[in-house]
Amino acid sequence: MGRTVVTILLMTLTVFASDMNVYERNCVECHKKLPVSLDKFFFNYLLKYSSERRVKQALRNYLKHPRKKASLATEELVARYGLMPKTTLSDKELKEAIDIYWEKYKVFGKIE
Numbered sequence: 001m002g003r004t005v006v007t008i009l010l011m012t013l014t015v016f017a018s019d020m021n022v023y024e025r026n027c028v029e030c031h032k033k034l035p036v037s038l039d040k041f042f043f044n045y046l047l048k049y050s051s052e053r054r055v056k057q058a059l060r061n062y063l064k065h066p067r068k069k070a071s072l073a074t075e076e077l078v079a080r081y082g083l084m085p086k087t088t089l090s091d092k093e094l095k096e097a098i099d100i101y102w103e104k105y106k107v108f109g110k111i112e
């Protein structure tokens with residue numbers, strides 16, 4: 001009984017403590033260990049897929065099924081860090097994370 005209360009308290013605290021969104025919590029947390037920044041990856045996707053719809057679709061596919069063949073990362077990076085692990089986010093969270101990622105960097109698309 002006491003333990004349940006403590007668990008619930010801890011969970012509530014965690015929720016309050018993290019005003020980080022799903023993108024920061026998931027994508028940024030792991031990516032900050034990598035030498036290639038998320039903005040560089042975004043730029044590659046934008047160059048290759050150009051429209052919002054196609055970029056988001058390609059990102060969703062890659063995050064759900066990372067494959068060497070589909071990867072835009074360099075051989076060296078993949079050899080050193082491996083492919084990105086398949087996402088553990090739900091479809092809803094993944095969509096949210098990709099939307100935030102897009103909103104954050106889409107300004108690159110205006111450098112024409």
Ligand code: HEC
Nearest residue numbers: 026027030041066070071072073081082083084085097101
């Ligand atoms: C547990 C670690 C981890 C998490 C979580 C993670 N990534 Fe990655 N990501 C990697 C690694 C390692 C690579 C480089 C290898 C590769 O490209 O698969 C990568 C590559 C990428 C690439 C380039 C893909 C390509 O074409 O090769 C994009 C874009 C990307 N991540 C976006 C995201 C976004 C958006 C999220 C959050 C929804 C996310 N990542 C979550 C580790 C992670």
